[in-house]
Amino acid sequence: MSESTTRLKRATIFDVAAEAGVSRGTVSRVLNGEPYVSAAAREAIEAAIAKVGYVRNTAARNLAKQSSGAIALIVHEPDSVFIDDPNIGAILLGANAALSAADYQLVSLIIDTERDSHRVTGYLGGGFVDGAIIVSAREDDPISQAIADLRLPAVMVGRPDNQPQLPWVGIDNRGAARQITERLRGTGRNRVGMIAAGLDRDSGRDRLAGFREAMGEAFDDTLVARQRFYTYAAGVAGMAELLRIDPDIDGVFAASDAIAAGALETLRNAGRAVPRDVGIVGFDDSSWALRAQPALSTVRQPAGQLGARAAELVLEQVRTGSLASNGALLSTEVVWRDSA
């Protein structure tokens, strides 16, 4: 009676062994699907497991096996802007699918404050996970250093500047930026600028570099509006700045679709028609691209594959202790729609 109200002690292998009339060793063997167990024993044990309601204590298992079967995915967005990042969800889903196929558990950790950063470091060192995927780390990220110290198998999504020894997967931001800028220029624009963002990460800097390359001689640094975040608001502000600097601007490469959408609003309010007066292209091919008016020409980023590939590389390290290659570049695709 009182059993049902007080918190019952959870059954252990001991209880199962006693119930089935065998030793703990044998129970452990059937639990792990090992051979050399008689059918009779197996049956008795399975019945006992069901009867006593046994579930394995993974903390104990981890301790004994020195591994956890889990991989962390760390999202580091100290400014809480990741809510609007269209890629992170897809990266997560891709990583989850790849790990799931290998029967690993993905656990996502978010770092929002300095305090989070410390706590997560402790968590990573605590045997909770066998490896880690780091998303959207910034230049000065303490986590990547901590991971290196812990010798925890890890891979970054995006190319790390300060941790050259960390394996990574990413896209060729520079090449993609160059391609779409060239295409934009090809529509006969003469004065083309850029709304850049995220210049504290490699992705942001590389997109700017690609733009500069594509512009060649025509590059004009005053026509680069530098914003902090990849947001709609940044697009609104950045476009206003560009119009102020050069009212005759007729082409804009926005560092993200959200920025492009914001720029569209500014242009609309300024009475400029897109693509007639001004051609604009974005980056990501997120949901912003299709919903914008007009629909955005942009670069498709294989976010899901990014996550999946990162997961595979972590698993390779976990299993073999090392990695065949040290980085992977996934290919992008220019998607041409109506905005330029």
Add this chain to the structure above:
Amino acid sequence: MSESTTRLKRATIFDVAAEAGVSRGTVSRVLNGEPYVSAAAREAIEAAIAKVGYVRNTAARNLAKQSSGAIALIVHEPDSVFIDDPNIGAILLGANAALSAADYQLVSLIIDTERDSHRVTGYLGGGFVDGAIIVSAREDDPISQAIADLRLPAVMVGRPDNQPQLPWVGIDNRGAARQITERLRGTGRNRVGMIAAGLDRDSGRDRLAGFREAMGEAFDDTLVARQRFYTYAAGVAGMAELLRIDPDIDGVFAASDAIAAGALETLRNAGRAVPRDVGIVGFDDSSWALRAQPALSTVRQPAGQLGARAAELVLEQVRTGSLASNGALLSTEVVWRDSA
């Protein structure tokens, strides 16, 4: 030399104790900030910790303490649509902040397939976490049942239908829907319909119920377009359906801002002006609301607080073993802009 290439064994309390010339017990005491440790011992131990590069093995600690200091947040979106859900990110951040303040680690688990569901169940039972927050569970969710079986402290975000014993936090979807519908009708609309979605969850059903209540005698079930997801595409399709059924429709309550945005597109293509010809209101006050043309009148959902409150309730259970109240309703607010 070879030390640096082969994987070094991680230092344990043993090593620290030896290095500092004290016993493990004393080391453990300083590690846990307990009193009754001499300054000399503390200093020696701290130096030793730094010297041997000790980091605590949490698996062992969990085993001994029978707890983990981590709380799971389970996102269950089998259709991968959560990428576009504007609330989940905020819920996550809110929960993370609340747990962080109590020095708990939030770990997010996503369930995307049947296989994920099984694996996560095992994870939850394995001593990795002390409690769980369940987001966006659906009616037939096996996870909530598993959690009940495990006697794991848990709380749902959103009111559970099938697990009445599970504590939860949510908003008054029905009341909020009623309020905004009444306000919409107050703008002098005669033929008002609804684009409903997510009718397999309480939130979706409650919004429809609130709409019905507000309409009273004027409720017309043929003017309810039922969609599966809370997406832009659903809005496009739902609005088309409503226009087909009643070309004279002059008011629409969309079950989410994304749906409302989609509806706006259909209306624009159909040559209907908003709010002149048709008034439209949404739900969530997500980024869709402000970026829509015209900006949406909508219901603000306190997503961050939802996550924070859920976290607090889980911690209360973890610490006291029980809960003072069994549910919490957070208040919403009608935000009136230009779309109606």
Add this chain to the structure above:
DNA sequence: TTGTAGGCGTTATCAC
């Protein structure tokens, strides 16, 4: 095929 027992790294309860 099965049982035995030592070890995984910490914590906690004792004596001292």
Add this chain to the structure above:
DNA sequence: GTGATAACGCCTACAA
């Protein structure tokens, strides 16, 4: 204040 030492629950040689 500090040092032994028995848990914690599981895995895994090794022996039988």
